[in-house]
Amino acid sequence: MRLGVQSFPFREQTSCNRTLLMKRFFSGAAFLVSFLFFSAPLFAAGIDERINDAMAPLTTQAFRIVFFAVTLGGIEIPFVLLMLIVTALGFTVYMGFINVRGFGHAIDLVRGVYDAPDGQKGEVSHFQALSAALSATVGLGNIAGVAIAITLGGPGATFWMILGGLFGMSTKFVECTLGVKYRKIGEDGSVSGGPMYYLSKGFAEKGMALPGKLLAVFFALMCVGGSLGGGNMFQANQAFKQAVIATGGEQSPLYQQGWIFGILLAVLVGTVIIGGIRSIVKVTSKLVPAMVAIYISAALFIIFSHVSLLPQAFASIITGAFSPDAMYGGFIGVLIQGFKRAAFSSEAGLGSAPIAHSAVKTDEPITEGLVALLEPFIDTVVICTMTALVIIISGLYVEQGMDGIALTSKAFEQVIFWFPLILSVAVMMFAISTMISWSYYGLKAWTYIFGDSHVSSVSFKVLFCVFIVLGSAMNFSTVIDFTDAMIFAMSFPNIIGLYLLAPGVKKDLDSYFGKLREGKISRFK
Numbered sequence: 001m002r003l004g005v006q007s008f009p010f011r012e013q014t015s016c017n018r019t020l021l022m023k024r025f026f027s028g029a030a031f032l033v034s035f036l037f038f039s040a041p042l043f044a045a046g047i048d049e050r051i052n053d054a055m056a057p058l059t060t061q062a063f064r065i066v067f068f069a070v071t072l073g074g075i076e077i078p079f080v081l082l083m084l085i086v087t088a089l090g091f092t093v094y095m096g097f098i099n100v101r102g103f104g105h106a107i108d109l110v111r112g113v114y115d116a117p118d119g120q121k122g123e124v125s126h127f128q129a130l131s132a133a134l135s136a137t138v139g140l141g142n143i144a145g146v147a148i149a150i151t152l153g154g155p156g157a158t159f160w161m162i163l164g165g166l167f168g169m170s171t172k173f174v175e176c177t178l179g180v181k182y183r184k185i186g187e188d189g190s191v192s193g194g195p196m197y198y199l200s201k202g203f204a205e206k207g208m209a210l211p212g213k214l215l216a217v218f219f220a221l222m223c224v225g226g227s228l229g230g231g232n233m234f235q236a237n238q239a240f241k242q243a244v245i246a247t248g249g250e251q252s253p254l255y256q257q258g259w260i261f262g263i264l265l266a267v268l269v270g271t272v273i274i275g276g277i278r279s280i281v282k283v284t285s286k287l288v289p290a291m292v293a294i295y296i297s298a299a300l301f302i303i304f305s306h307v308s309l310l311p312q313a314f315a316s317i318i319t320g321a322f323s324p325d326a327m328y329g330g331f332i333g334v335l336i337q338g339f340k341r342a343a344f345s346s347e348a349g350l351g352s353a354p355i356a357h358s359a360v361k362t363d364e365p366i367t368e369g370l371v372a373l374l375e376p377f378i379d380t381v382v383i384c385t386m387t388a389l390v391i392i393i394s395g396l397y398v399e400q401g402m403d404g405i406a407l408t409s410k411a412f413e414q415v416i417f418w419f420p421l422i423l424s425v426a427v428m429m430f431a432i433s434t435m436i437s438w439s440y441y442g443l444k445a446w447t448y449i450f451g452d453s454h455v456s457s458v459s460f461k462v463l464f465c466v467f468i469v470l471g472s473a474m475n476f477s478t479v480i481d482f483t484d485a486m487i488f489a490m491s492f493p494n495i496i497g498l499y500l501l502a503p504g505v506k507k508d509l510d511s512y513f514g515k516l517r518e519g520k521i522s523r524f525k
Contacts, residue, residue: 156320160338179354193358231438233471
């Protein structure tokens, strides 16, 4: 992949191509917006429903294929979740609880304590690589995804979500180490990395070039789907829902006009991913951390203003985690919802994060694996837990008719009446930043399959914008099923690669900590 000095991995095209693209894009966008403004009232009614009806059967079938169940002791468990859980637990033990013993050193690496002044291969610092990856994971998965878990699994799902995040740190360590270890560095210093490369190159080293190449292509296909689903449609859908909530709910002029919202959002996102406008990326990369800070501050304010309710909230989390209460699908149902949303939030084991982490400036792949393990901790253990506590304290999760972003927004509104407006801005920033990052993930996967040509690049970006419209118009249940199917499908080829290549990571880890103990790795701060 290619990362500049900014948090988002984009380079501008040549001036000629960029100017031509921008002229064509803005001309088409201006015509489309004008057309919608004058003609939408004539035929808008029912368009959202028709889009949803067309997509729902495909989504349902994809969900059934990816989440096929296995029966253990008379209990059906989706195989993909069982695979991710076993992998996270296995790597935690195999790597000597690296999620615990490597935590402090990871913080030092992010602080730049071990960053050499120059001479290391790569394009960005440890902090910048972590920021780029977090920009794709911190967002609506934390805001809406937590509400989904609690709605379907009750407060107990929070316990398994936290546990999934903690063990997922070990999986993230392994995959991001491999991302750097097998990355491709061009003559101009640009970097390409991710599962496509460690599957093909790592398997080739073991005399299995053809299986590795097939797995790499399969992952790339699933990554394209993941970028269109979790990195696109889910973001657009929840951004639209929050915009409707903030502008009057069913009385909002946006109500049931998701396709119009989607087109406007597609134009906005398209100005970045089609035109390569770095100024917009710079603004977004500054706004998103600010929105995260506002969101966390509001959550902490609500939590501490209801500190007397915290013991009860934690009690409901613990008891609910092991409760056989059929209301929330029993113990296994609660566990499944918690781990599913933890995986969706942190993306541990899915293979997306190594694409961003591969561009780091380092000669020691282990260092970026250590930095990457902080990602699930920040994203899932800290931010998701805050969201869960706000929702549980509000008690709204037992009410019918609210899910996703609507539940989170209402929970905050109980204490901070004006917060839905702030949340709308935050949601839009989160959605756009996630779309930008995931569009790049999908683009790298797309060009890995179809070649890195101008036509190939533009075709994917147009397709990505079309799916923004679809996601805005579709029902939430249809979107979340498609999102889960596409995101979790990425894990199948990735996990196979992690298992085969993990012994090499273990060897490199032992060597790295040995050099650290012997003082062979210098501190520069």
